[in-house]
Amino acid sequence: MTDGALVDLVGITKQFGGVRALKGVDLSVRPGEVVALVGHNGAGKSVLAQILSGVFPPSSGEIRVGGKPVAFTSPSDARLYAIETIYQTLALADNLDAPANFFLGRELRTRFGFLDKKKMAEEAKKALADLNPNFTDIERPVRQMSGGQRQAIAIARAIHFQVQLLIMDEPTAALGPHETAQVGELIKRLRAQGIGILLISHDVRDVLRLADRIVVLKNGELVGALTAKDTNEDEVVDMIIRGRKLDANGAVK
Amino acid sequence: MTAASTPWRFVTPIWPVLLVLVIGASLLSGPFLSPANIAAVLQQGVITGIVALGMTIVLIGGQFDLSTGATVMMAAVMALLLNPADGTSTALAILLPVALGGMIGLVNGLAVYRAGANSIVATIGMQFLVIGAVLALVSGQHVRADNMSEIFVSLSRARLLGIPYSVYIFLGLVIALSVMMSSTVFGRHVYALGGDIEAARRAGVKVVRTGIATYVISGMLAALAGVLIASLVGNLDPTAIRGYEFPALTAAVLGGTSLTGGVGRPADTAAAIWVIAVITNVMTILNYQYPVQLLVQGVVLTAAVAFYSWQRARS
Amino acid sequence: MQVTLSPLTLRLFVKPPLIPLLLLATFVDGFWSLGNLRTLAESISTDGLIVAGMTIVMIAGGFDLSVGAVMAMGGVTAVVLLPFGIVPAALGALIAGGISGFLSGTLVTRLRINPFIATLAMMVMVRGATLAYTDTRPVVGLDDTFLALGQGDPLPYAFLIMIVVMLAAHVLLYHRPWGRHAYAVGADERAAQMTGLKVNRLKIECYMLSGALAAFAGLLLAARLGTGSPIVGEMTPLTAAAAALIGGASLRGGEGSIMGALCGLLFVGCLINVMNLLGVPSYYQRMTIGGLLFALVVVEGLLQRARPR
Structure with a gap:
C-alpha cells in the first residue's frame, strides 16, 4: 500500500x-x-x-x-x-426532477420528518448554477433535459456533499x-x-x-x-x- | 395538461372525467342522485379503492401485485372466524388479518425484490396459493360470525352525516398515503425505484427494503379491505369474494399510474375508483349483470393503458 | 440460440422432479391402471395444446394469460355453431381463438402494452363476453359425432391430436425459419428488428397460434365434458405457465422447447393426477399449483441473477 x-x-x-x-x-x-x-x-x-x-x-x-x-x-x-461516483450512465431516475435526483438517497427533512422540498430545490439550484449559470429550470423530470444538463446534475450531486x-x-x-x-x-x-x-x-x-x-x-x-x-x-x-x-x-x- | 411536472404534481384528466360522469349519470338515471344511492356508490368504491391504493404504490415502485384479491378474501374469512364478539376479539379480528396480509406482502416482496421474480406471475401464483389455503381452511363452506360486536359492525355500517364510516376510513387513507408518497423520504424512494431501480440503488436508496415495504403496504391494505367486507356482511361465501385485484389494477391505471413505474398518485386512483363505481352503479341500475361489467372493465383498462402510453409517447 | 433445454434448467427441474414423481406415483394405488392412464392422457391432452401455444409465445418473449378464458370461449363457440355441422363448429372455434390472439398481439405490438397486462385485459374481456353470451350457464345440445371426438380407443382422440400438434410445433420451431425467427425475437427484439425480421407480425402470429390452440382445446374439452362451459379454465394459465417454465421456457424470452414443454406438461399432469387419486381436495390442488408457479418464478429470478452480466 x-x-x-x-x-x-x-x-x-x-x-x-x-x-x-x-x-x-x-x-x-x-x-x-x-x-x-x-x-x-x-x-x-x-x-x-x-x-x-x-x-x-x-x-x-x-x-x-x-x-x-x-x-x-x-x-x-x-x-x-x-467516495462519490459519476457513472457513465449518469444513474439518474428519469421520472424525477433535478432536486430529487440531486438529493436522492440523502434527502433533507423538516423538523417533522417530511421532505424539505423548498430547501432541497434552493440548494440544488445553487449547486447547479455553479456549474452552469444558464441551468435554472430544474423542477421538471430529467427525462426532458439535455445531455449536458443531465451530466451537470450527476456531477453536481457527486461533488456537493x-x-x-x-x-x-x-x-x-x-x-x-x-x-x-x-x-x-x-x-x-x-x-x-x-x-x-x-x-x-x-x-x-x-x-x-x-x-x-x-x-x-x-x-x-x-x-x-x-x-x-x-x-x-x-x-x-x-x-x-x-x-x-x-x-x-x-x-x- | 402539462407533462412538464414531476410525478407527484402530474395532472391527470381523471378528475374532469369523474365530474362529467357524475353529471351524466344523474341525467341518465333518476335514482342516481338519491342520498341512499350516493352513499352506496361511495361505499362501493371503498373496498376496491383500498385495494387499489396498495396497488398504486406497488405500481409506482415498478412492480405488480395481483395477489391482493386473495388477500381480501383471506382477511374477510379470518375476521369472521375470529368471531369479533367482544372488545378483545374485535381487536384481534381487525389486527390479525391485517398482520397476515402484511406477511403475504412480505413474501411477495422478498420474491420480487430479493430473488428477482417476475412480479406478475409470482403474485398470480401467490393468489392461488392463498385462495387454496383459505378454502381448505374452511372446506369451501360459508363462514359466519354471530353476535358481532357493535364496534366491528360499525366499521362499515355506522354512518356519520349519512355516510358510512368505511368511506371516512378510505378518505383518511387517501390523504395519509398521498402525504406519504409526496412528502416523505420513503415515498420519494418508491418513485425513484419505479423510475430507474439501478440509478436508485447507486444513489444509495435501499431498494430491496423500500420495494418490500410497498408489497407489505399493499398486503395490509388489501387485508383491511377484507376486514371491512366482513364487518359489512357478517356471513359470507368465500368463493364469492374474489377478483378484487383486477378492478383495483384498472382503477390505478385509469388514474394515470404508469405500468412501467415511477408515475402515479394515490388521490388520482381514488378519483378513478369513483369513476368505476359510478359506471358500475349505473350499469347495475340499468340492469346489466356481472359478465357485462367484467367486459366493460377489460375495455376500460385496455383503453386507459392505450391512452396513457400514447400520451407519454407524445410528450 | 437455445435449441435444447438449458442445462441448468434440465439439471434443476426436469430430470429430478419428473422421475421421482413417477416413482412416487407407483406407490399410489391405481396410478398405473389402464383407466387412470387414460384419464391422465385425457387431462394432459387439452392442457397440452395450450402449453404448446404458451411455449411458443414465451419463446418469442411474450406471455398469454388469456388462454383459460379463450379455451372456455372456444368450447362455447363450437357448441353454439354445432347445428351448422362439425366443420363449421371447429372452424368457428379456431377463428374465434385466432381473433382473440390477434387482438392480444395487436395490443402488445402496436400499442406497446406489457404482454402480461394486455393478455390479462384480454382474459377479462373474453371471459366477460363468454359469460355474458351464455348468461353464465353451460351450453348443451351436442350431437353424437361431436361427443365421439371426446372418446377414442384405445387412446383418446384428443391425446392423438395433442401429439400431432406437439410434433408440428416442434417442426415449426426447429426446422422452419419461422421458429428461428421466434427465438431471435425473444432473445433480442431490437437485434431481430435490425436484421430485418418482421417482429410485430411474428409476435401477432404467435398470439394467434396460442389463441387458436386454446380455443381448439376448448372444443375438445367440451366434447369430453358434453357441454360448452363458460367457466372452465380458471387455473389453465397457471398450469400452462408452470409446465412451460418447468420445460425450460423463460419469462424473458428466447428460451424453451417443445420437448421441454412436454416434460413440464407430464410433470404437472402427473402431479394433479396423483392428487386426484389420493383424494386431495381441489383447494389443496389450487394451493399446490399456485405455490409451484410462485416457486418456479422465484427460482427463475435467482437463476437470472446468477448469470454473468
Missing part, C-alpha cells in the same frame, strides 16, 4: 460466471491526485470503478480507505467513506467540446481542493492533459503505470494496444 493514500485497491479480482474480468489489480489514489484509468473496451476499467463505488463486491482482494480494510455491500457504503475520492467514468463521452473543456476545468479545481480523482477515459489526449498518473489495464490486468508529465500519447497508446511498456532504450521491458 501507498503511504497517505486515500484508497488502496489490493489484489482485486472479479469473476462473472466463467469470465475473469479483473485478475489481481493494485491501485492507489492520493489526495489531490488525478489518476487516469485507460484501456480498451472490456479491459476491466468500468468493473474496477464499480467495485470501488460499491456497485458489486470484488471476488477477492481488499479495498482500503485511509489504510483500513473496508467492505462495501452497496453504493451507499462507499458514500459513507466520501463531502467528497474525498471522485470516480468519473467516461465523464466527457456524451459531451461537446465546450462542455468537455468545462469538465477539465472542474477536475483541476477539485484537485486543487485536495480531492482525489479516478478518471476513466478513452480519450488519451484528455488524460494526458488532466491526469497526474496514468494506469493502463489490459484484459483485466494492470500492464503499466506512467507519470503523465514524463510520457506522451504514443507511449500510452502503445501500452494500451500491446500491454507493454518500452523502456528508455526502446526495448521491451
